[in-house]
């Protein structure tokens with residue numbers, strides 16, 4: 164069986180700044196892989212390299228056995244297999260919710276209007292915002308917008324879903340709704356690569372947790388191991404900071 | 419810096435001198451007084467009957483109607499709108515070329531914008547009206563004079579509209595393109611279904627402003643040279659004024675321009691206020 168996603172020897176630089184320094188990641192079909200790590204460690208860049216929103220400087224990306232980084236690949240066609248959900252939702256502001264979830268189906272997959280509407284509505288129902296179909300993104304709460312963004316990606320029937328901190332821009336009381344939908348997706352067997360700061364979610368839903376720091380994968384394994392019992396010092400201190408955000412460093416010199 | 423000293427002084431001696439508020443009141447009173455004096459002086463000095471005869475002569479005004487509407491106003495509207503439509507699409511194309519990854523496209527767009535924004539409109543109109551027909555004698559411009567005028571106004575306005583569109587396209591968040599591309603849309607598809615529609619919404623106020631400017635620029639197309647049926651508002655008013663030796667037709671033409679541009683200006687302010695409130 165081919166891997167759902169396979170990334171080998173991935174390097175990415177922005178000018179002189181080397182952001183990814185040799186990343187290898189494999190996501191099996193039906194797996195949920197969570198990527199955690201400090202800000203600026205290159206998590207978003209990794210995700211964006213997987214669907215080639217960023218052109219890798221070196222290395223290969225395979226999705227369902229097709230090499231996206233190959234020069235001959237039709238990148239627009241290949242991307243259809245990858246759904247992406249962004250931190251800032253990025254809904255199309257000039258379109259209704261229903262148009263948001265049908266436009267790509269119609270223009271890219273050439274589905275008929277009725278078919279696209281049917282599939283779009285089914286996905287809106289699945290994420291619990293079907294009653295907002297005729298409204299515009301600006302009229303929705305952040306949590307609703309993010310769920311519409313999920314429905315929009317799901318309507319393209321992706322093999323793999325990529326999530327880049329899908330709950331980081333949300334008010335705390337709206338985070339739960341979005342995580343619930345993601346959990347449901349995972350239960351249905353969707354292959355997911357998720358960048359997140361929600362340790363509880365990673366612990367409960369992920370098959371593999373991957374800790375990144377300074378452009379490298381420092382540690383990866385089942386959540387019980389990486390989050391529950393980290394081996395590397397950097398992982399430990401990161402988790403310590405994330406899980407005790409108000410904790411004052413003991414090593415701070417006292418007068 | 420003056421405010422600094424005032425504050426400092428006010429702090430040390432609260433009621434010593436004129437407070438800023440009092441001073442503002444006095445300054446305003448002086449300005450009103452000067453304004454009133456100027457108005458009174460003008461009213462006394464001016465020869466009102468002569469002014470009325472030259473500029474607001476009702477008999478002359480009546481003579482201008484209805485042709486100033488049926489010919490002048492009609493042509494001004496047709497010229498401006500046809501030029502605007504052409505300039506709109508040409509401007510959009512130039513803006514997309516300006517933002518292209520392809521260097522020659524960017525270069526062409528830049529040269530186009532610099533040339534047509536830098537040249538006085540009247541020079542472009544003269545060249546199109548006189549130079550081009552001589553240089554391309556075998557070709558006939560369709561629908562003359564409307565074709566030539568639309569082309570002239572379109573070419574000039576496209577340069578301004580291109581810069582407006584570019585600003586609009588750049589104001590659409592990058593995430594919109596990324597979301598579109600991640601759904602499998604090509605660069606071009608993303609541009610036309612996602613970016614450009616939002617860019618146009620963003621720049622509706624400046625686009626309307628440029629329509630106002632074009633209404634005024636259309637008064638220069640007379641240099642292309644038409645017969646009477648092709649006269650627009652300015653040329654119509656001007657020729658009538660020359661013939662009768664009275665400026666009233668020009669005043670009428672001017673008022674008709676204002677009838678077009680003032681409501682558009684109002685519309686721009688409304689649209690801007692609406693955008694400020696966050697909804698388009």
Ligand SMILES: Nc1ncnc2c1ncn2[C@@H]1O[C@H](COP(=O)(O)OP(=O)(O)OP(=O)(O)O)[C@@H](O)[C@H]1O
Nearest residue numbers: 177180182200201202203204205206207208209328
């Ligand atoms: N387009 C870009 N141009 C230049 N530098 C970039 C670009 N995108 C990202 N970077 C840099 O790459 C580094 C990694 O960024 P990235 O967004 O991948 O980090 P991250 O792990 O997702 O962080 P966060 O948790 O804050 O989202 C940062 O230093 C960032 O400034």
Ligand SMILES: [Mg+2]
Nearest residue numbers: 206207208328
């Ligand atoms: Mg990030």
